[in-house]
Amino acid sequence: MIDSHAHLDIKQFDQDRLQVIESAFSSGVEKIINVGYNLESSQRSIQLADEYKEIYATAGFHPHDAKDLTEQSLGEIQKLATHKKVVAIGEIGLDFYRNLSPRTDQIKAFKMQIHLAKELGLPIVVHVRDAWEEALAILKETEAEKVGGVLHSFTGNLEQADIALNMGFYLSFNGMLTYPDSKTSKVARKIPMDSILVETDSPYLSPIPKKDKRNQPVYLKFVIEELTRLFSPLSFQDVERITAVNACLLFNLITTIPCQVAYPIRDSLYLNITNQCTNACVFCVRNYTDFVKGHNLRLNQEPTFNEVINALGQLDKYREVVFCGYGEPTIRLDLLLEVARHLKSKNMQVRLNTNGQGNLIHQRNIVPELAGLIDVVSISLNVDESSKYDRLCKSSFGKNTYDKVIAFAKECKKYLPKTVITVLDMPEVDLQECERIAQKLGIELRVRHYNVVG
Numbered sequence: 316m317i318d319s320h321a322h323l324d325i326k327q328f329d330q331d332r333l334q335v336i337e338s339a340f341s342s343g344v345e346k347i348i349n350v351g352y353n354l355e356s357s358q359r360s361i362q363l364a365d366e367y368k369e370i371y372a373t374a375g376f377h378p379h380d381a382k383d384l385t386e387q388s389l390g391e392i393q394k395l396a397t398h399k400k401v402v403a404i405g406e407i408g409l410d411f412y413r414n415l416s417p418r419t420d421q422i423k424a425f426k427m428q429i430h431l432a433k434e435l436g437l438p439i440v441v442h443v444r445d446a447w448e449e450a451l452a453i454l455k456e457t458e459a460e461k462v463g464g465v466l467h468s469f470t471g472n473l474e475q476a477d478i479a480l481n482m483g484f485y486l487s488f489n490g491m492l493t494y495p496d497s498k499t500s501k502v503a504r505k506i507p508m509d510s511i512l513v514e515t516d517s518p519y520l521s522p523i524p525k526k527d528k529r530n531q532p533v534y535l536k537f538v539i540e541e542l543t544r545l546f547s548p549l550s551f552q553d554v555e556r557i558t559a560v561n562a563c564l565l566f567n568l569i570t571t572i573p574c575q576v577a578y579p580i581r582d583s584l585y586l587n588i589t590n591q592c593t594n595a596c597v598f599c600v601r602n603y604t605d606f607v608k609g610h611n612l613r614l615n616q617e618p619t620f621n622e623v624i625n626a627l628g629q630l631d632k633y634r635e636v637v638f639c640g641y642g643e644p645t646i647r648l649d650l651l652l653e654v655a656r657h658l659k660s661k662n663m664q665v666r667l668n669t670n671g672q673g674n675l676i677h678q679r680n681i682v683p684e685l686a687g688l689i690d691v692v693s694i695s696l697n698v699d700e701s702s703k704y705d706r707l708c709k710s711s712f713g714k715n716t717y718d719k720v721i722a723f724a725k726e727c728k729k730y731l732p733k734t735v736i737t738v739l740d741m742p743e744v745d746l747q748e749c750e751r752i753a754q755k756l757g758i759e760l761r762v763r764h765y766n767v768v769g
């Protein structure tokens with residue numbers, strides 16, 4: 316777990332700071348970002364970061380303190396931000412609810428600090444309250460997406476979330492998610508998990524069931540539990556891992572996260588046997604990230620049979636094993652069959668996620684070879700007709716590949732226990748037409764959200 320936003324430097328922790336920090340680290344919190352809100356707080360945050368290996372700091376002026384930001388204090392923040400454990404400029408932003416600084420000062424300070432972040436190449440930690448339109452307009456106008464950042468304690472609506480996500484910002488959620496009738500949780504459940512961070516905002520915003528107590532990082536688990544409930548069937552471990560990796564990527568906390576050959580999501584174990592593919596889909600996750608649900612899938616080299624088997628671990632924890640689609644698994648057909656044979660000898664359910672081009676790749680009908688080894692095949696048809704497929708999926712086999720994918724699905728239906736075709740809910744895809752195609756084939760259809768992977 317990574318607490319992406321806490322204020323452990325402030326006086327509420329003066330009596331027991333050490334215990335609070337130690338109890339967090341001994342109960343599964345791996346790292347804490349301690350967020351500065353003015354010059355003194357930024358200095359104290361760095362002091363904490365110097366004392367604890369797994370505490371990082373930010374430096375900046377909160378909108379409440381914006382009236383005190385001068386050219387000189389901005390220069391001080393700039394100096395502090397060169398410290399090796401300062402990972403962001405923040406917290407900065409607009410608070411038109413409490414208005415503890417005049418709005419003109421808030422706007423000026425927000426813009427000055429975004430420019431500083433861009434100069435330093437650091438992400439920003441943004442606080443917004445009752446000023447969503449103004450804050451998003453400033454983020455756009457200043458091209459803040461060049462450094463990115465997080466909108467902490469997100470309380471905007473879905474439309475505002477979309478604007479922030481399109482600029483590449485992360486959204487961070489805290490104890491407010493656990494409050495009854497939380498509007499925030501209605502928005503959170505619609506956000507791609509790969510864009511979510513978790514935080515406590517300690518000592519504020521304690522989650523239920525600790526609502527009446529001072530908040531502290533050890534209570535982060537309640538936020539993760541609530542997100543797990545919202546994103547069911549993802550597990551607590553999934554949400555913990557994904558949000559931790561998101562924080563590492565944003566704040567550049569770990570330079571290398573090892574790539575995975577076998578990786579769990581929900582109650583499935585996925586196998587990543589190749590990154591090669593015969594398509595170059597415009598929407599492919601590989602175009603913009605190495606990560607799926609918090610796992611690094613960018614292989615340094617393709618695994619051997621022994622490497623795949625060694626990566627399996629304890630299989631009885633899983634309902635199924637899935638040859639995943641971060642690359643086209645049938646390109647490595649021999650390995651796929653050998654591994655599937657091993658899995659069937661252990662009585663595992665085996666699913667193959669494929670682009671349906673195995674017969675084109677091997678220039679023969681490979682489906683009879685899958686019989687008895689693959690229980691479920693999930694074929695990415697993606698769209699409702701051939702020219703859209705050519706335009707969006709860009710197969711190396713050129714035109715008419717769509718028809719060949721459908722022919723592959725028909726073969727699978729003949730030989731395998733279960734065949735599913737999947738399509739994407741992109742605006743250009745006619746889902747009713749997809750239904751009609753699936754019905755005609757007598758094959759189950761599954762609609763995938765095009766911006767959700769894994």
Ligand code: SF4
Pocket residue numbers: 592593594595596598599600601640641642643670695708
């Ligand atoms: S078929 Fe899958 S792995 Fe291949 S390019 Fe398309 S989305 Fe990516």
